[in-house]
Amino acid sequence: MKTKIFTFEDNASLTVYLHENREEFSRVGNRPFVLVIPGGGYSFCSEREAEPIALNFLAQGYHSGVLRYHVGDKRSFEKSLEDAQKSVLKIQDLAVVWKIDIKKIAVIGFSAGGHLAAALSNLSTVKPSLCILGYPAILKSFAQVMKIDAPSLEGCVSKDTPPTFLFSTFEDNVVPIENSLLYLRALEEHDVPFEAHIFQKGLHGLSLATKQFGNREEMTDKRFSRWFSEVVEWMEINWETKEEMSSPENLADYPIEKLLEDSNNLEILFQIFPHWKDRSKLKIIKKLTLTQLSEMIPEKFDEEQCKKILEKLSKPNPCIT
Incomplete structure (x- = not known):
């Protein structure tokens, strides 16, 4: 594995974790890339939703990376979205040397990072091929809580929004589940394929929900932790080669x-x-x-x-x- 860090404006950065082109892996060819955007309410970037997530995807055979965007006293929705766009472009730049499949770049965001991942998937000209949202903040009302000037993202969904996987909990104690439900409704209205797992139990910010990455005992939730394997399976289903079918005669x-x-x-x-x-x-x-x-x-x-x-x-x- 090779780790590289690319710094943007105001110390925003992209850290990438890349599989090396070893002879033993020659049959694998180009690998997908998963870009991780941690949450933190645009106040900070949660480490629990950063490297642990990226390394778990790395272990599945994907390249991965973590975006640390404009937060805290540098918070700016516009600049954060630019950070995300720059990250996708940088990943594309690395594609040839590091054997990245540029048609298989997924973004996963948690909470405020989910807000940014959804914004990237709807407002950017450089979109990921798949979008994964973990207990995301979506509505303008919550953007105001996070002290950023951003539109209500369910209103930005279009037919060009990439297929989306969303997971959250009914009991989320920070971001009301309304955010997820209205976003899913918007996806359905625009015929954007999606899969959703709304668990009844669970606090906000569970990340992987395992004891190794829970900062408190109540942040360990075996049932919620299933989201990771479900996401990997879903990505593979969506990344299967699409073949042109013969048209019906009639x-x-x-x-x-x-x-x-x-x-x-x-x-x-x-x-x-x-x-x-x-x-x-x-x-x-x-x-x-x-x-x-x-x-x-x-x-x-x-x-x-x-x-x-x-x-x-x-x-x-x-x-x-």
């Missing part, structure tokens, strides 16, 4: 949401089914095909009607798994 066998990606199709289908303009109603049928819809409600949408509609529709772009 337009009737395309998912309705796929047909609606074509503006011509959208106009035609919304004319025929005006109630689909209501997003809550569209959600009910968007995963279905026109064939399935015809089979489910033949009294309202029979086979003959389906054929007439299909004659007007255009074939969408190929499906991707």
